[in-house]
Amino acid sequence: MKRLRSSDPGFDMAFRRIVDDRRESDENVxxxxxxxxxxxxxxxxxxxxxxxxxxxxxxxxxxxxxxxxxxxxxxxxxxxxxxxxxxxxxxxxxxxxxxxxxxxxxxxxxxxxxxxxxxxxxxxxxxxxxxxxxxxxxxxxxxxxxxxxxxxxxxxxxxxxxxxxxxxxxxxxxxxxxxxxxxxxxxxxxxxxxxxxxxxxxxxxxxxxxxxxxxxxxxxxxxxxxxxxxDMVAGPSEILVIADRHNDPDWIAADLLSQAEHDPDAQSILITDDADFAEQVEDRVDVQCAMLKTHKVARASWDDHGVMIVVDNLEQAIPLANALAAEHVELAVADPEPFVEGIRHVGSLFIGRMAPEAVGDYVAGPNHVLPTGRRARFSSGLSVLDFMKRTSFIEVDAPALAAIGPAAAALAHAEGLEAHARSIELRLK
Amino acid sequence: MKRLRSSDPGFDMAFRRIVDDRRESDENVxxxxxxxxxxxxxxxxxxxxxxxxxxxxxxxxxxxxxxxxxxxxxxxxxxxxxxxxxxxxxxxxxxxxxxxxxxxxxxxxxxxxxxxxxxxxxxxxxxxxxxxxxxxxxxxxxxxxxxxxxxxxxxxxxxxxxxxxxxxxxxxxxxxxxxxxxxxxxxxxxxxxxxxxxxxxxxxxxxxxxxxxxxxxxxxxxxxxxxxxxDMVAGPSEILVIADRHNDPDWIAADLLSQAEHDPDAQSILITDDADFAEQVEDRVDVQCAMLKTHKVARASWDDHGVMIVVDNLEQAIPLANALAAEHVELAVADPEPFVEGIRHVGSLFIGRMAPEAVGDYVAGPNHVLPTGRRARFSSGLSVLDFMKRTSFIEVDAPALAAIGPAAAALAHAEGLEAHARSIELRLK
Structure with a gap:
């Protein structure tokens, strides 16, 4: 597990390495x-x-x-x-x-x-x-x-x-x-x-x-x-928890472990503005992890990929979250709205102290198939649209063709596509 | 160019070969x-x-x-x-x-x-x-x-x-x-x-x-x-024109050539219920093609991939069109609506005798980047959605978690994911 402080001189580089770490096996199959x-x-x-x-x-x-x-x-x-x-x-x-x-x-x-x-x-x-x-x-x-x-x-x-x-x-x-x-x-x-x-x-x-x-x-x-x-290329799961000191450290530890137990390559990240709180969470992770049937997987994930970042104030979490573009982000803070607004790149947001990510895995309703590996920058969770396709249609009569046809023919000529132009001009005669 | 009649005994096999023909180079790069x-x-x-x-x-x-x-x-x-x-x-x-x-x-x-x-x-x-x-x-x-x-x-x-x-x-x-x-x-x-x-x-x-x-x-x-x-994998362009005898053969010939002139691997297909009309169109393709600056490309496409299918009645075109799942379909028929309804797999529909595909290439408004190579079965033309991503969000308070949390915890236990269950159960205490 890595401990970072945003006020440390090497922070930007260390954080960049976390963002760039792919965690995906390059098994050549x-x-x-x-x-x-x-x-x-x-x-x-x-x-x-x-x-x-x-x-x-x-x-x-x-x-x-x-x-x-x-x-x-x-x-x-x-x-x-x-x-x-x-x-x-x-x-x-x-x-x-x-x-x-x-x-x-x-x-x-x-x-x-x-x-x-x-x-x-x-x-x-x-x-x-x-x-x-x-x-x-x-x-x-x-x-x-x-x-x-x-x-x-x-x-x-x-x-x-x-x-x-x-x-x-x-x-x-x-x-x-x-x-x-x-x-x-x-x-x-x-x-x-x-x-x-x-x-x-x-x-x-x-x-x-x-x-x-x-x-x-x-x-x-x-x-x-x-x-x-x-559907999209899927990589190992990840969660980013943004939490102030007014959370029960046991709850936050459980949330971090709920990702870690999925896969040794999964990643759990905590961002908080309180170093003592971070330490308490770390202790609770250790205690809880030892009790899990899934402890081997969870331990490997947390040791290899877990991250705790202490920031000076929680607003700093917003640009960090956008760089991480995590699959899941939990907002366990007093006023989540600025984070909801500011975090643009994320698969799914869990808002409030009573919204552990696991409710979204099972019963909340939104899809739990979400973009991983920073892909929330450009892709979305699974939806009905993945099982549908759109057909456009265009109906043109003589007056409509008179209105827009000449411009189309001019562009077709300019592109050197004569048959395109002719298919319009023959009808305009 | 291939001539098919739906009443011929070998039609199904011959049509199947056209559907399965990939037309895409397998250049190994x-x-x-x-x-x-x-x-x-x-x-x-x-x-x-x-x-x-x-x-x-x-x-x-x-x-x-x-x-x-x-x-x-x-x-x-x-x-x-x-x-x-x-x-x-x-x-x-x-x-x-x-x-x-x-x-x-x-x-x-x-x-x-x-x-x-x-x-x-x-x-x-x-x-x-x-x-x-x-x-x-x-x-x-x-x-x-x-x-x-x-x-x-x-x-x-x-x-x-x-x-x-x-x-x-x-x-x-x-x-x-x-x-x-x-x-x-x-x-x-x-x-x-x-x-x-x-x-x-x-x-x-x-x-x-x-x-x-x-x-x-x-x-x-x-x-x-x-x-x-x-965006999607794009292959050579294609058009399917469904036309009755009451069209000017010159117009339909120009439409077929407007695809053919794009690429030697492009494909133009006519389905009509009138063998004489098909012959007239074929003659007009030859005459017009010779006049085009793009005639080399258009000729190669038409000779190698062009198809004319004569059906007994135009309704038969609907299942054929669905099997072809063409990028573009023109409906140059007296009553297009049954075709609009029946043709499920197509990138874009051009409705009416005055709607040559070329208006869609330039000025109609819908996107001309459309699924090729039978991919209209499952994919759509380019749209604003290709440049956007969706984030879901879930906000849960204590009463809401009491309502849906126990079911989530039960499922987590059943899947053997204890930390998932714990992240909910700790909050329900």
Whole structure:
């Protein structure tokens, strides 16, 4: 963990190093991934079956080996304990309600020249959703990806998820039921992304692929960007907590650890104006961390990437936050509004002392798939727009063409595009 | 050029081949591009200078070699002939008016549980725009990329454009003036994209890069996707014209050629219900093509990629259009509305016999940067949203946390994320 003071002479350089630290593994899997994509494209299910046997120790033979029945998803949901079932339902309902308000409006106007102009939004036909096995197999992540697709109006939503050794995760199946997923395939890795993008004998191709995954999955998505639509490149999680001394240090320590426990490469940063408070938080991090089942991961993240910055006054946190462009920013301060206004680059803001980031991970409603690695400078969290596309339209009649056509023809001539000009001039004759 | 009849027995297969034909060069420049990016990242201006000397025969020494003064852009505009100046101004005004209506609304609501939820949109700080030299140096393309960025509120818009042998293009400079561009740099190729993404001594890095380019530029953008935001992968242009017999064959021929003259890999497709009309159009294509200055390109495109499909009735065009997911579709039919409704996958629709696609290239107002290569299945034309990002926010007080916190904690426990649960439970005590 690094301790910085904004009044120290070397602060700017030290802070710059934190901003520039990528924390993303540069595992070079591009060649192997390209090979897997090419084989699945050429050989379809046969290639999927071989890879799944090799990487997931799972044999794809009968239909039930390939695909999890939707009835099994419902059974998994029904089998959950009541409080968990209610929690999953509450989360889904709140996520759905928030995303329904993202649905964009169509446009259709006729301007003064008589030109009718508009734009309309339509869902893609089919979306694919990657759900990892292992540590990152989170039902909440399934809800956050699947519900926006369904709200967008996507008719076919196919989940792919590895089932190593044949084992399925009942919570993930229950979430698939709650989210209204249409297909669940027992495949994973780059081969699953290839199947979704190209289609195979059993699996129809989709138009958009979203969802988190390991380096192979991420590289497969990157290579197939353009063949299908994909969500953003995702890196390890991060949180910036801006807190004054009037917080319970235990609460802030828990918030910092809630990011750290995700991933050894996750990053938790505290900015405060009180050095004593920072020390108290540090103590509480140590105490709490030791008690966590996730302590190994949390400890590694905090030791390697944790940062505590003591500033002279909290206003200084605003430009620092903009440079960090963090995925999550908590504002545990008496008057959050200047920070809400001033922090321009951030995935999601958590406002007030009673707003721990974890409420946003599960039940608040906004999406928890957010830009990481300083990408909040230019990208946004997942939304219904990622599962829709816009078509513009232009309707022109004779008087409207007389009004705007000559200018278009003049520009076409200037660009040396004669057929463009002619297509207008023939109609103006 | 291929002639197909929907009633022929082999039609489905032949049509499928057209849909699957990629038309995109697979020039393998990935390794060379990676090398250029790494060198510019490491050596900055020195690397830029070497590449520009080597690839563009242009020496970057004095400030004026590096950068075109905005006063020179204004002078280029003032020096245009009056009609062209008016046409450029009309185009910019109409593009601006259309894109202003794309500005998204912010959200800020408090729900029944007392949770305040919202989302706000902000422009990125800086955008970079690639403008090719040579055949594709179109002022209209500069307007279509720059104006949405400025409407979004981007404070710094930097154009990069190669000036081979030191030669500049006055129309491009004039368009930069009209669009309100802030910087014009005389660099091109993958090295210019690297400079925009990483920054150099002279050129500050940007957050988003858009604009068309050759295979090197496209590959550089693809490799830097995630370091910066980029617009979509762009392939060769395409048009689908759906026309009944009551059109002037000369008009339709000009429309088909207006795509063909862009690029030998462009594609023009006619669907009609009248074989005689198709033949007349074909004759007029041959006659007009021979007269064009662009005839070499147009001829190659039409011969290699042109398609004429005769259907039994025009309604059959709707599923064909959805499979083609073309960049542009013209509806030159008596009653366009069923087609407007039925064609879901298309970049932009041109409605009516008096709406040649070329009006959309220049002055109609909607963006002419549109998804190609069947990507209208999942992606949209360029818009102000490409230059903005959305931040969600969540404000929770004690009663609100009491309402939704326990469900979040239950889900966190189920996912094995104890610190997540603790960050909520400590506050609920």
């Amino acid at each position: 591009a060649g192997d991934v390209a090979d897997i994509l090419a084989r699945v494209k050429a050989r379809g299910d046969a290639a999927l079956s071989e890879y799944t046997h090799r990487f997931d120790d799972h044999q794809l033979t009968e239909d039930a080996d390939w695909r999890i029945d939707l009835a099994d998803c419902k059974a998994a949901f029904d089998g959950l304990d009541g409080a968990l079932r209610d929690a999953l339902t509450l989360a889904a309902d709140r996520i759905r309600a928030y995303h329904e308000k993202q649905l964009p409006a169509d446009r259709d106007e006729t301007d003064a020249s008589g030109v009718r102009l508009g734009a309309r939004w339509r869902p893609v036909d089919a979306a694919g959703l990657y759900v990892p096995g292992g540590r990152a197999a989170y039902p909440s992540s399934l809800l956050m990806n699947a519900i926006p697709a369904k709200v967008a109006g996507v008719e076919r939503l196919a989940v792919v998820t590895p089932t190593p050794g044949g084992k399925t995760n009942p919570l993930v199946l229950a979430a698939a039921h709650v989210a209204g997923v249409d297909e669940v395939w027992r495949i994973g890795g780059a081969q699953a992304i290839a199947a979704l993008a190209y289609g195979t004998e059993r699996i129809r191709r989709v138009d958009v692929i979203t969802g988190p995954g390991n380096a192979w999955v991420a590289e497969a998505k990157r290579q197939l960007f353009g063949v299908v639509g994909i | 990935a390794g060379d591009v990676a090398d250029i990016l790494a060198r510019v990242k490491a050596r900055g201006d020195a690397a830029l200078s070497e590449y520009t000397h080597r690839f563009d025969d242009h020496q970057l020494t004095e400030d004026a070699d590096w950068r075109i003064d905005l006063a020179d852009c204004k002078a280029a505009f003032d020096g245009l002939d009056g009609a062209l100046r008016d046409a450029l101004t009309l185009a910019a005004d109409r593009i601006r008016a259309y894109h202003e209506k794309q500005l998204p609304a912010d959200r800020d609501e408090t729900d029944a549980s007392g949770v305040r939820l919202g989302a706000r949109w902000r422009p990125v700080d800086a955008a970079g725009l690639y403008v090719p030299g040579g055949r594709a140096a179109y002022p209209s393309s500069l307007l279509m990329n720059a104006i949405p960025a400025k409407v979004a509120g981007v404070e710094r818009l930097a154009v990069v454009t190669p000036t081979p042998g030191g030669k500049t293009n006055p129309l491009v400079l004039a368009a930069a003036h009209v669009a309100g561009v802030d910087e014009v740099w005389r660099i091109g190729g993958a090295q210019a994209i690297a400079a925009l993404a990483y920054g150099t001594e002279r050129i500050r890095r940007v957050d988003v890069i858009t604009g068309p380019g050759n295979a090197w530029v496209a590959e550089a953008k693809r490799q830097l996707f995630g370091v910066v935001g980029i």
